[in-house]
Amino acid sequence: MIKAVLFDLYETLITEWNGNQKKAVYSTDELGLNPKVFKIEWDNRRELRMNGIFPDHQSVLIDILNSHGKYSDPDVIEKVHQKRIWAKTVPFQQINSEVIELLARLKEKGIKIGLISNCAPEEVFSWSTSKLADYFDEVVFSYEVKVAKPSPEIYQTACNKLGVTPEESIFLGDGGSNELVGAAEAGLKAYHATWFLPEDYSNNIQGFPKLCSPLDLLNQVELAHH
Incomplete structure (x- = not known):
């Protein structure tokens, strides 16, 4: 039963996809890291993001920048954060x-x-x-x-x-x-x-x-x- x-x-x-294209793409260029380097660092933290070790998106960005000895400007962090929120909202609208x-x-x-x-x-x-x-x-x-x-x-x-x-x-x-x-x-x-x-x-x-x-x-x- x-x-x-x-x-x-x-x-x-x-779904985040429309055919083989993502519906919403955003850049993290403001962080000042090579996009490929950022993606590796982001993927490396996947488990810690999923199980709540990182309390929020901003803390992940700060940790990535810190690991490369880069300053994390709060305004830049917030700008990238808002872009990600937007990208993750799009699939919910359709x-x-x-x-x-x-x-x-x-x-x-x-x-x-x-x-x-x-x-x-x-x-x-x-x-x-x-x-x-x-x-x-x-x-x-x-x-x-x-x-x-x-x-x-x-x-x-x-x-x-x-x-x-x-x-x-x-x-x-x-x-x-x-x-x-x-x-x-x-x-x-x-x-x-x-x-x-x-x-x-x-x-x-x-x-x-x-x-x-x-x-x-x-x-x-x-x-x-x-």
């Missing part, structure tokens, strides 16, 4: 109608809806004002709970918040961060959301049922109900 569906956020409910329909229909069935997102604060700045937020019973952001997918702990935390067991729950995600394996190991039924993914990327992940459109999940919920 399925009582809850837990969703990933980026590339499952919303939500796929099938995603909304899926959430509405799950609600009608009395199924609880939860979110598990590996994220830093600025990446979900626009969550609470988005169309999505109203449908969700519980939200688990990795930076808030200080643990990220694929750790079984984050899935258990979400199930506890919803008052369900992992065995009564479905997890749906695009497969990033090894999240499908983590969900399955935590005891949830994991499904691969492929509707926003390029085919070659989708094919890299095997071993989980692939759903080509959001509404395909409804059939799985029905099957699991019986």
